[in-house]
Amino acid sequence: MDGTGPDPGRRNPRSRDRILQATRELVTDHGFGALSIEAIAARAGVGKQTIYRWWPGKGAVVFDAILAANENPAGRIDLPDTGDIDADLRTVLRATVAEFADPVFSAPLRALYVELLTDPALAADYRARLEGPMTEAKLRRLRGAQAAGQIDDDADLDLVVDLLYAPLTQRWLLGTGPLDEEFADRLVAAALRAARPGQ
Amino acid sequence: MDGTGPDPGRRNPRSRDRILQATRELVTDHGFGALSIEAIAARAGVGKQTIYRWWPGKGAVVFDAILAANENPAGRIDLPDTGDIDADLRTVLRATVAEFADPVFSAPLRALYVELLTDPALAADYRARLEGPMTEAKLRRLRGAQAAGQIDDDADLDLVVDLLYAPLTQRWLLGTGPLDEEFADRLVAAALRAARPGQ
Amino acid sequence: MDGTGPDPGRRNPRSRDRILQATRELVTDHGFGALSIEAIAARAGVGKQTIYRWWPGKGAVVFDAILAANENPAGRIDLPDTGDIDADLRTVLRATVAEFADPVFSAPLRALYVELLTDPALAADYRARLEGPMTEAKLRRLRGAQAAGQIDDDADLDLVVDLLYAPLTQRWLLGTGPLDEEFADRLVAAALRAARPGQ
Amino acid sequence: MDGTGPDPGRRNPRSRDRILQATRELVTDHGFGALSIEAIAARAGVGKQTIYRWWPGKGAVVFDAILAANENPAGRIDLPDTGDIDADLRTVLRATVAEFADPVFSAPLRALYVELLTDPALAADYRARLEGPMTEAKLRRLRGAQAAGQIDDDADLDLVVDLLYAPLTQRWLLGTGPLDEEFADRLVAAALRAARPGQ
DNA sequence: GATTAAGCGAGACGGTACGTCGCGTCTTCCA
DNA sequence: TGGAAGACGCGACGTACCGTCTCGCTTAATC
Incomplete structure (x- = not known):
C-alpha cells in the first residue's frame, strides 16, 4: 500500500507550506479559474514535479490547503456546550x-x-x-x-x-x-x- | 433584452437537437471528463462555432441538454395530490x-x-x-x-x-x-x- | 466553357465597384493580413456569395482590383517614344x-x-x-x-x-x-x- | 542578442530534426496548402507548442528546413573557378x-x-x-x-x-x-x- | 570528509482542449 | 432572380495546462 511513494522524511516542509499558501492566495485573490498546478508552482517558486510528487492532483492540494489553514493543535473539534x-x-x-x-x-x-x-x-x-x-x-x-x-x-x-x-x-x-x-x-x-x- | 446575439430565427433546429443529444450521450456514456466542446461538436457532426454561436459555454449546453430531456409539453410541473x-x-x-x-x-x-x-x-x-x-x-x-x-x-x-x-x-x-x-x-x-x- | 456561370448581364456593377474599392482600401490601409473575403464583403456592404459568384477566390478579386485601378480608356499601353x-x-x-x-x-x-x-x-x-x-x-x-x-x-x-x-x-x-x-x-x-x- | 527566448541548451535536437524533416516532406509531397503548423506537428510526432517555442511561425520553420537541407559542413559556399x-x-x-x-x-x-x-x-x-x-x-x-x-x-x-x-x-x-x-x-x-x- | 542518492527548481516535451478566424457552401428573405 | 445577410461544417490558428521527463543543484544520510 505504501513503500512505493517517496520518503516523507526527505520532504522539504518549506516547499509544502509555500505550495499550500500559494494555493489559498490564488483561489482567494483570483478565483477558481486561476487555480492550476502551473500557477501554484509558479507562485510558490516550486517545480511542478514537487507538487506531483506529494499530491495526486489539484483537488488534493486544495484539500490540504484547507486542512492546513484550519489546523487545530488540539486535534479534536468540539461544539460549544452551554447545556442549551x-x-x-x-x-x-x-x-x-x-x-x-x-x-x-x-x-x-x-x-x-x-x-x-x-x-x-x-x-x-x-x-x-x-x-x-x-x-x-x-x-x-x-x-x-x-x-x-x-x-x-x-x-x-x-x-x-x-x-x-x-x-x-x-x-x-x-x-x-x-x-x-x-x-x-x-x-x-x-x-x-x-x-x-x-x- | 439582448438584440446583440444572433437571430434565433435563422437557427438550425436540427443542429441544436444533435448538439443536446450528443451532450447527453457523452456525459452518460463516458463521464464528465469526456465532455468537451470539441467532443460534443464531433459527435454531433457540427462545427464548434455553431455551439459557441448559441451557447456561452459548456455549462449552458449541459443545462439546455437537461431541460430539453425533461421538456414538459404541459409546460407546468405539478406534484401528485392524493390528499395525503x-x-x-x-x-x-x-x-x-x-x-x-x-x-x-x-x-x-x-x-x-x-x-x-x-x-x-x-x-x-x-x-x-x-x-x-x-x-x-x-x-x-x-x-x-x-x-x-x-x-x-x-x-x-x-x-x-x-x-x-x-x-x-x-x-x-x-x-x-x-x-x-x-x-x-x-x-x-x-x-x-x-x-x-x-x- | 461558360454557360455554367451566372449571366453577366444581370450583374450589379455597383456591387462590383464597391468590392474592388473595398479590396484596395483594405490592403492599402491594413495590410495583407486584413485581406479576407469576409472583410471585403463587410467593408463593401455586400454578401459573401456575391463575391464567390463572380470571382473564384481572393487572388482574382485583388487582380481585378488592380486592373480596375489601372484601367486605361485607350485600352492599349504604350511606352514613351522620344527617339532616344x-x-x-x-x-x-x-x-x-x-x-x-x-x-x-x-x-x-x-x-x-x-x-x-x-x-x-x-x-x-x-x-x-x-x-x-x-x-x-x-x-x-x-x-x-x-x-x-x-x-x-x-x-x-x-x-x-x-x-x-x-x-x-x-x-x-x-x-x-x-x-x-x-x-x-x-x-x-x-x-x-x-x-x-x-x- | 535576445536572452528572452528559451534556453537553447535544453532543446531536444531530435524534435528539431523531425520537425524540419516533416516540413520538407509535407511541402514536397502535398504542396503548400498542406503546410500548416498542425500538420507539421502531427507528422513530426511533436506537440504544437514545441514548434511555437522555437520558431515564430510557419515561415521561419520552412526557412530552417531549407537551411538544414543545404547545410554545408565546410560552412562556406564557393562557386567553381576554372579560370573561365x-x-x-x-x-x-x-x-x-x-x-x-x-x-x-x-x-x-x-x-x-x-x-x-x-x-x-x-x-x-x-x-x-x-x-x-x-x-x-x-x-x-x-x-x-x-x-x-x-x-x-x-x-x-x-x-x-x-x-x-x-x-x-x-x-x-x-x-x-x-x-x-x-x-x-x-x-x-x-x-x-x-x-x-x-x- | 567523501560519496551518493534523494528532493528540488526549472522547464522542455507530447498532448488535449480552448475560443477565434476565415474558408466556401447553403438558405432565407428582400427588391 | 440577383443580392444582402449570415448560419453552417470545417480546418487551422496560437495559447493554456496537463502530467511526464530530464537536467543540474543542493542537501542529508551512509560509508
Whole structure:
C-alpha cells in the first residue's frame, strides 16, 4: 500500500507550506479559474514535479490547503456546550454562515467542492478526513442533548445533522436563498422541532 | 433584452437537437471528463462555432441538454395530490432517489452542478429556469396541505422545501450517506414533524 | 466553357465597384493580413456569395482590383517614344520605381504576388492579362529602337525586357538592395550595353 | 542578442530534426496548402507548442528546413573557378535551373517565398542568412574574373549578380518564360556582355 | 570528509482542449 | 432572380495546462 511513494522524511516542509499558501492566495485573490498546478508552482517558486510528487492532483492540494489553514493543535473539534442545545446550535450555525460569507474561508472550500464532484477518490478522502470528524463532533453534542432530555431518545441524529447543515450548504453553493443568521436560527428551530422529545 | 446575439430565427433546429443529444450521450456514456466542446461538436457532426454561436459555454449546453430531456409539453410541473401530504411527498422523494440512481438522469445533472459552482451567471439561469419552477410546484403542494390542515398555518414552507431536498441532494453529490427509499421516508417524516400543526 | 456561370448581364456593377474599392482600401490601409473575403464583403456592404459568384477566390478579386485601378480608356499601353531609347527606358523604369514606393500601387500588387505564387491558374491569368500586354508594349518600344539602330539586330529582346525588369521587381519584393532612380539608370545602362549594336 | 527566448541548451535536437524533416516532406509531397503548423506537428510526432517555442511561425520553420537541407559542413559556399568565368557561370546557372526543376528543392523554396512576401522580419533573416552568403560567393567569383581581366574594372558587380539571377528567379516564380539551360546560357552571355572590359 | 542518492527548481516535451478566424457552401428573405 | 445577410461544417490558428521527463543543484544520510 505504501513503500512505493517517496520518503516523507526527505520532504522539504518549506516547499509544502509555500505550495499550500500559494494555493489559498490564488483561489482567494483570483478565483477558481486561476487555480492550476502551473500557477501554484509558479507562485510558490516550486517545480511542478514537487507538487506531483506529494499530491495526486489539484483537488488534493486544495484539500490540504484547507486542512492546513484550519489546523487545530488540539486535534479534536468540539461544539460549544452551554447545556442549551438550541442556543449552542444557533451559535454554531451562525458561525458557519459567517464563514461562508468570508472569501478567505469559502473560496478554497468552493474550489474543493468542484473537485469533489468529479473525483470519487478525493470525495472519499474528504468524507474521512474532514466531513467525518465534523459530523462526529456534531453527533456528540446532539447525544449530549439527548441525554439531557432536550432531544427525543429515538431521534435519528444523523438525519438531524443533515437537516441542520445540508440546507445551509445548498444555499451557499447555489445561492437558492438568503444565507443569514435568521436563516440559521430558523433551521435550528425546525430541526429541533423535528427531533423534540415525545416524538 | 439582448438584440446583440444572433437571430434565433435563422437557427438550425436540427443542429441544436444533435448538439443536446450528443451532450447527453457523452456525459452518460463516458463521464464528465469526456465532455468537451470539441467532443460534443464531433459527435454531433457540427462545427464548434455553431455551439459557441448559441451557447456561452459548456455549462449552458449541459443545462439546455437537461431541460430539453425533461421538456414538459404541459409546460407546468405539478406534484401528485392524493390528499395525503405524507404519502405524496414520499412518492416524490422516492422518485427523486430513483432519478439520482439513474445515470441517464444524474450524470448530466452532476456535470451541470460542477459548472454551476464556478459560473454565477449559469447558476442564476439555473435558479430561474429549473430550480424556481420546481420549488414553486413543491410550494403549491405544501400550501394545499396547509389549507387541508396537514401543515401548520405558520409553517415556513420555503424552509420545508429545503429540509426535504437539500439533504437528498447533498447525499447524492458527496455520498455522505445511504441514498435510498428509507432515507426519503425518514426525510419526509422529519420535515413534516417540523411543520406539523399546533407548532 | 461558360454557360455554367451566372449571366453577366444581370450583374450589379455597383456591387462590383464597391468590392474592388473595398479590396484596395483594405490592403492599402491594413495590410495583407486584413485581406479576407469576409472583410471585403463587410467593408463593401455586400454578401459573401456575391463575391464567390463572380470571382473564384481572393487572388482574382485583388487582380481585378488592380486592373480596375489601372484601367486605361485607350485600352492599349504604350511606352514613351522620344527617339532616344536610353532616355525613354530611364523614364519608364524611374516611374516603376516610384510606383513600387507608393503603397496605393504596391500594396495590392504585393498581395497579388502572394496569390500568384500559390495559384497557377491565377498566374496564367496574370501573364495573359497584365504581364503579357505590358511586355508587348516594352517589346514594341525595343523593336523601334532596333529599327533605329540603337539596339543590335540580333539582340534577344525578350531577354532585354527580363534584364530590365526582373532585378527591379526582385529588389522590390525582397528588399535585396536599394530601389531608387540611380538603380533604374544603371539597370538601363547595363541592359543596353548587353544589347548594343555590333554585339 | 535576445536572452528572452528559451534556453537553447535544453532543446531536444531530435524534435528539431523531425520537425524540419516533416516540413520538407509535407511541402514536397502535398504542396503548400498542406503546410500548416498542425500538420507539421502531427507528422513530426511533436506537440504544437514545441514548434511555437522555437520558431515564430510557419515561415521561419520552412526557412530552417531549407537551411538544414543545404547545410554545408565546410560552412562556406564557393562557386567553381576554372579560370573561365563564362563557362563557370554557365555551370552555376544551369545548376540553378536544375534545382528549380526539382520539387525536392523548389517546393520548400517556393513556400518560403510566399512567407517572405508577407513577413518583413523573415525577409530580413533570409537576406542575412541565405541570400547574403550566396551573393557574397557570387561576388567573390566575379571579382576573380575582374582581376583576370575578364570583366571590366569599373563594372558594378552587384548589378551583374542581379542581372544573372533575378530573371532566372522571376521565370521560376511566375512562369513568364521557358526556364532551361539555353536561357541560362543566354543570361550569362548577356550579363557578361554588359560587364565586359573596355566598357 | 567523501560519496551518493534523494528532493528540488526549472522547464522542455507530447498532448488535449480552448475560443477565434476565415474558408466556401447553403438558405432565407428582400427588391 | 440577383443580392444582402449570415448560419453552417470545417480546418487551422496560437495559447493554456496537463502530467511526464530530464537536467543540474543542493542537501542529508551512509560509508
